[in-house]
Amino acid sequence: MAGGVLNRLWLGFFLTAAVAALVRWLVGGDAGVFAAVVGALFDMADLSVKVMLLLFGTLTLWLGFLRIAEQAGLVDGLARLLGPLFARLMPEVPRGHPAIGLITLNFAANALGLDNAATPIGLRAMRELQTLNPSADTASNAQILFLVLNASSLTLLPVTVFMYRAQAGAHDPTLVFLPILLATSASTLTGFLSVAFMQKLRLRDPVVLAWLGGAALLLGGFIALLASMTAAALASLSGLLGNLLLFGAIVAFVSVGAYRKVPLFESFIDGAKQGFEVARDLLPYLIAMLCAVGVLRASGALDFVLDGIRWLVLHAGLDARFVDALPTALVKPFSGSAARAMLIETMHHSGVDSFPALLAATVQGSTETTFFVVAVYYGAVGIRRVRHTIGCALLADLAGVLASIGVCYWFFG
Numbered sequence: 001m002a003g004g005v006l007n008r009l010w011l012g013f014f015l016t017a018a019v020a021a022l023v024r025w026l027v028g029g030d031a032g033v034f035a036a037v038v039g040a041l042f043d044m045a046d047l048s049v050k051v052m053l054l055l056f057g058t059l060t061l062w063l064g065f066l067r068i069a070e071q072a073g074l075v076d077g078l079a080r081l082l083g084p085l086f087a088r089l090m091p092e093v094p095r096g097h098p099a100i101g102l103i104t105l106n107f108a109a110n111a112l113g114l115d116n117a118a119t120p121i122g123l124r125a126m127r128e129l130q131t132l133n134p135s136a137d138t139a140s141n142a143q144i145l146f147l148v149l150n151a152s153s154l155t156l157l158p159v160t161v162f163m164y165r166a167q168a169g170a171h172d173p174t175l176v177f178l179p180i181l182l183a184t185s186a187s188t189l190t191g192f193l194s195v196a197f198m199q200k201l202r203l204r205d206p207v208v209l210a211w212l213g214g215a216a217l218l219l220g221g222f223i224a225l226l227a228s229m230t231a232a233a234l235a236s237l238s239g240l241l242g243n244l245l246l247f248g249a250i251v252a253f254v255s256v257g258a259y260r261k262v263p264l265f266e267s268f269i270d271g272a273k274q275g276f277e278v279a280r281d282l283l284p285y286l287i288a289m290l291c292a293v294g295v296l297r298a299s300g301a302l303d304f305v306l307d308g309i310r311w312l313v314l315h316a317g318l319d320a321r322f323v324d325a326l327p328t329a330l331v332k333p334f335s336g337s338a339a340r341a342m343l344i345e346t347m348h349h350s351g352v353d354s355f356p357a358l359l360a361a362t363v364q365g366s367t368e369t370t371f372f373v374v375a376v377y378y379g380a381v382g383i384r385r386v387r388h389t390i391g392c393a394l395l396a397d398l399a400g401v402l403a404s405i406g407v408c409y410w411f412f413g
């Protein structure tokens with residue numbers, strides 16, 4: 001039953017698009033909708049190739065450096081440090097397994113908004129987890145927890161959102177910093193708890209409570225520190241911290257590798273070859289998912305959903321300002337570029353510091369492109385049966401959207 005989730009979802013995208021397109025043609029008289037749907041198919045196929053070409057470079061680069069870090073013992077050291085925690089959250093992963101260190105590096109890169117490093121590291125971690133998977137085409141519990149946390153978008157420094165607001169002429173581009181942190185924390189917590197419920201993880205274990213409590217204190221302290229900074233200082237720190245840590249990690253990998261007599265160039269080439277293989281295998285999965293998403297968008301199905309929500313909110317006599325920001329929320333699980341376009345359009349139409357624009361920016365920073373992440377991470381290891389992955393990930397997205405609405409009414413309402 002669970003094995004057919006992705007199949008049913010993919011079929012549902014096309015059937016929903018077909019129904020929406022027929023309604024637009026027969027009721028709305030829009031005969032051009034079918035041309036738009038067919039055009040979206042070819043556009044998404046073309047986009048898939050472009051995304052894959054971009055991944056070729058980033059995967060080859062970062063998996064080369066990661067191979068040096070592995071041979072230098074850095075990944076194993078990180079795995080030993082976090083072994084007690086992961087032994088409880090991912091009991092099927094042996095203590096000291098390289099996947100643990102890679103998962104930790106991936107989470108750190110995601111938290112700092114370093115997408116160009118986080119994805120290659122995450123794909124390498126997924127391949128390591130796949131070596132422990134008893135069923136080659138079915139997601140394991142450890143893979144599901146890892147992917148859902150990836151799709152929950154825990155980002156401490158949402159640099160890209162600041163950049164979009166600055167480009168739109170915002171007086172204070174970092175105005176949404178705290179709302180995004182609060183909303184993305186709700187998203188990540190919901191994703192984690194939903195997976196813990198499905199997998200019956202023992203969260204009351206003293207080791208788990210100690211690690212989670214310590215992480216919460218560190219996160220709270222970091223948020224308090226950043227909240228006390230001026231907008232200019234925060235924007236400066238965002239760019240400096242990310243780039244400094246990124247280059248610092250590379251220097252650390254190479255330096256420790258040289259100290260431990262690792263053949264640096266040969267190790268880099270060996271890891272880079274793995275990156276080439278991973279990127280090559282992704283193309284069919286990317287085309288399958290992105291084409292289905294493109295058809296759904298072009299058919300107008302998401303517009304029907306938005307109109308229905310607006311009618312219900314107005315009919316209930318509630319404040320409907322948040323509805324103008326929902327296009328970003330509705331398309332974000334399907335397409336990052338579409339969500340970015342929706343955010344920019346909202347800022348242009350309503351004003352960069354209007355309530356809908358602030359809410360759309362908060363949603364953009366606290367949710368993730370769930371279906372793209374599923375296609376990339378599972379496609380890299382040939383997973384077809386995703387079990388409860390999508391349900392938990394979409395629940396995290398929903399929590400991020402609802403938290404964004406509540407927090408923005410609190411801050412800006």
